Amino acid sequence: MGSRQHLRDIQSGPPLDYHDDIRANSREYAEALDKEDSLRGFRSEFIIPSKTDLKRKVLIDAQSLKDDADERCIYLCGNSLGVQPRSTRQYIERYLQTWATKGVFGHFVPHSDQLLPPFVEVDTAAAKLMAPIVGASESEVAVMGTLTANLHLLMASFYQPTTEKYKIILEGKAFPSDHYAIESQILHHKLDPKQAMVLIEPEKLDRPVLTTDQIIKVIDENASSTALILLSAVQFYTGQYFDIQRITAHAHSKSILIGWDCAHAAGNVDLRLHEWDVDFAAWCTYKYLNSGPGGMAAVFVHERHGQVDDQQNFRPRLAGWWGNDLKTRFQMKNEFVPQPGAAGFQLSNPSVLDINAVVASLEIFKRAGMKSIREKSLHLTGYLEHLLLTYPLDSSPESKPFIMITPSNPAERGAQLSLRLRPGLLEKVLPYLEEHGVVIDERKPDVIRVAPAPLYNTYTDVWEFCQVFFAACREAVQPSA
Numbered sequence: 001m002g003s004r005q006h007l008r009d010i011q012s013g014p015p016l017d018y019h020d021d022i023r024a025n026s027r028e029y030a031e032a033l034d035k036e037d038s039l040r041g042f043r044s045e046f047i048i049p050s051k052t053d054l055k056r057k058v059l060i061d062a063q064s065l066k067d068d069a070d071e072r073c074i075y076l077c078g079n080s081l082g083v084q085p086r087s088t089r090q091y092i093e094r095y096l097q098t099w100a101t102k103g104v105f106g107h108f109v110p111h112s113d114q115l116l117p118p119f120v121e122v123d124t125a126a127a128k129l130m131a132p133i134v135g136a137s138e139s140e141v142a143v144m145g146t147l148t149a150n151l152h153l154l155m156a157s158f159y160q161p162t163t164e165k166y167k168i169i170l171e172g173k174a175f176p177s178d179h180y181a182i183e184s185q186i187l188h189h190k191l192d193p194k195q196a197m198v199l200i201e202p203e204k205l206d207r208p209v210l211t212t213d214q215i216i217k218v219i220d221e222n223a224s225s226t227a228l229i230l231l232s233a234v235q236f237y238t239g240q241y242f243d244i245q246r247i248t249a250h251a252h253s254k255s256i257l258i259g260w261d262c263a264h265a266a267g268n269v270d271l272r273l274h275e276w277d278v279d280f281a282a283w284c285t286y287k288y289l290n291s292g293p294g295g296m297a298a299v300f301v302h303e304r305h306g307q308v309d310d311q312q313n314f315r316p317r318l319a320g321w322w323g324n325d326l327k328t329r330f331q332m333k334n335e336f337v338p339q340p341g342a343a344g345f346q347l348s349n350p351s352v353l354d355i356n357a358v359v360a361s362l363e364i365f366k367r368a369g370m371k372s373i374r375e376k377s378l379h380l381t382g383y384l385e386h387l388l389l390t391y392p393l394d395s396s397p398e399s400k401p402f403i404m405i406t407p408s409n410p411a412e413r414g415a416q417l418s419l420r421l422r423p424g425l426l427e428k429v430l431p432y433l434e435e436h437g438v439v440i441d442e443r444k445p446d447v448i449r450v451a452p453a454p455l456y457n458t459y460t461d462v463w464e465f466c467q468v469f470f471a472a473c474r475e476a477v478q479p480s481a
Contacts, residue, residue, distance in 0.1 A: 078453030082290030320347025
């Protein structure tokens with residue numbers, strides 16, 4: 001089944017097109033949608049800052065700790081940093097208690113009231129929960145490291161340039177860290193980035209999306225000299241969701257390895273990395289996966305690349321102790337034989353503290369299910385788009401103070417809509433949003449990114465955001481006195 005057909009199959013429930021219902025622009029309509037939402041109960045499992053919290057100058061305030069009645073802020077920034085699950089504190093406290101009472105024995109001693117297994121097994125437990133998020137088998141996923149470090153580790157294995165095939169294809173507007181990593185890998189091999197980096201640039205600067213046909217054309221033009229393709233599953237700036245299945249298949253038809261940065265996709269869209277035959281992928285967990293700032297990241301390595309045969313042949317990689325065969329890990333031999341699968345790409349023992357924060361959120365995802373999360377996301381983002389399109393115009397569409405640069409096709413986007421404001425408006429709109437308790441993300445000079453996360457955002461959040469945003473725009477376009 002193709003990725004786009006899969007999206008069509010899960011678009012059940014309320015229609016994505018709200019234009020035929022004159023009630024759709026009312027608060028009552030949004031509240032009615034919330035009452036029908038099968039995931040509405042999960043909102044209470046997250047701590048959403050209050051408007052008072054955002055303005056306080058101290059972290060610890062006795063009144064705020066006992067007063068949960070303050071109005072919550074409108075938090076639409078899960079694409080940058082997800083909010084904290086309420087269970088995170090319990091997971092971390094249980095870990096601290098194990099460390100405090102068992103010391104080194106915490107690595108091996110199980111407990112009847114444990115939330116995670118002993119320390120030496122936590123990475124396996126995390127991989128089991130992470131695998132369904134990205135459409136992989138447990139053996140194809142490892143929860144480890146940080147995103148850019150993991151990209152370097154994966155490229156050390158998958159980028160093996162030759163005289164004939166040495167190029168890496170990437171987006172021209174790739175997240176800077178990805179660009180840095182790719183460029184430095186090329187320099188590490190003593191190659192010239194000007195010759196070895198192929199940047200796919202948008203055809204229209206005012207609408208910076210990349211069509212699948214355009215990406216395929218660039219692949220075709222460089223196929224004979226390309227060693228690797230590394231793209232974003234969901235583009236950080238525009239929110240565009242690329243057709244991973246089709247692009248991956250085309251790369252393989254040209255005998256090119258392809259990896260995906262899933263930082264803005266994991267926990268957001270319906271990934272099927274194994275089924276789509278992706279070679280490798282990496283992602284962070286502090287955005288839609290709510291693990292906290294800089295939380296432990298994860299990797300995917302397709303099972304064919306993680307095989308270790310009886311003669312101990314395996315794909316070359318940078319090796320570390322924690323990736324070694326479990327049967328001999330503690331024998332302290334200086335002969336590296338990796339675990340099969342993605343676990344064999346691990347280096348050091350994982351931070352148990354960090355993994356507890358990751359698992360606290362993954363347990364929620366397990367109960368909600370990615371199919372239901374994606375289904376709600378399609379409707380929630382569709383409702384946001386509908387409301388944005390109803391912005392009152394003075395005379396003509398040209399008078400609108402913003403445009404949407406995210407694809408309008410629901411199958412080509414995740415939970416994020418990126419809005420480009422007219423020049424000079426961003427510095428006026430942002431303070432207004434902040435003053436009214438709206439948390440979104442901005443990319444200078446003129447783009448805001450609005451991302452309703454389906455596990456904790458509501459249709460009413462979306463409706464309220466639009467009321468504040470429209471007011472901010474109206475005030476911003478007023479001529480100065």
